[in-house]
Amino acid sequence: MITQTISLYNWTNGVIMIAIFGLVCLTLIGILINFMMSGKKKDKTEN
Structure with a gap:
Protein backbone atom coordinates (compact mmCIF):
# COMPACT_ATOMS: atom_id res chain seq x y z
CA MET A 1 0.00 0.00 0.00
CA ILE A 2 2.83 2.42 0.79
CA THR A 3 4.53 1.81 -2.57
CA GLN A 4 1.31 2.68 -4.41
CA THR A 5 0.97 6.03 -2.63
CA ILE A 6 4.64 6.92 -3.13
CA SER A 7 4.22 6.57 -6.91
CA LEU A 8 1.52 9.27 -6.80
CA TYR A 9 4.12 11.84 -5.67
CA ASN A 10 6.48 11.47 -8.60
CA TRP A 11 7.84 14.98 -9.23
CA THR A 12 9.29 14.16 -12.64
CA ASN A 13 5.94 13.01 -14.01
CA GLY A 14 4.18 16.04 -12.54
CA VAL A 15 6.64 18.51 -14.04
CA ILE A 16 6.34 16.86 -17.46
CA THR A 45 -14.04 46.63 -52.86
CA GLU A 46 -17.27 46.13 -50.86
CA ASN A 47 -17.68 49.88 -50.12
Missing part, protein backbone atom coordinates in the same frame (compact mmCIF):
# COMPACT_ATOMS: atom_id res chain seq x y z
CA MET A 17 2.54 16.93 -17.31
CA ILE A 18 2.51 20.62 -16.28
CA ALA A 19 4.92 21.48 -19.10
CA ILE A 20 2.75 19.67 -21.67
CA PHE A 21 -0.36 21.42 -20.31
CA GLY A 22 1.39 24.79 -20.57
CA LEU A 23 2.42 24.13 -24.17
CA VAL A 24 -1.11 23.12 -25.11
CA CYS A 25 -2.52 26.27 -23.48
CA LEU A 26 -0.02 28.51 -25.28
CA THR A 27 -0.80 26.81 -28.59
CA LEU A 28 -4.53 27.29 -28.14
CA ILE A 29 -4.06 30.95 -27.18
CA GLY A 30 -1.88 31.47 -30.26
CA ILE A 31 -4.52 29.91 -32.51
CA LEU A 32 -7.22 32.07 -30.93
CA ILE A 33 -5.19 35.27 -31.44
CA ASN A 34 -4.52 34.23 -35.05
CA PHE A 35 -8.24 33.81 -35.70
CA MET A 36 -9.02 37.15 -34.07
CA MET A 37 -6.44 39.00 -36.14
CA SER A 38 -7.50 37.40 -39.44
CA GLY A 39 -11.18 38.18 -38.81
CA LYS A 40 -10.63 41.96 -38.69
CA LYS A 41 -9.53 42.27 -42.32
CA LYS A 42 -12.09 43.91 -44.64
CA ASP A 43 -12.15 44.20 -48.41
CA LYS A 44 -12.14 47.75 -49.74
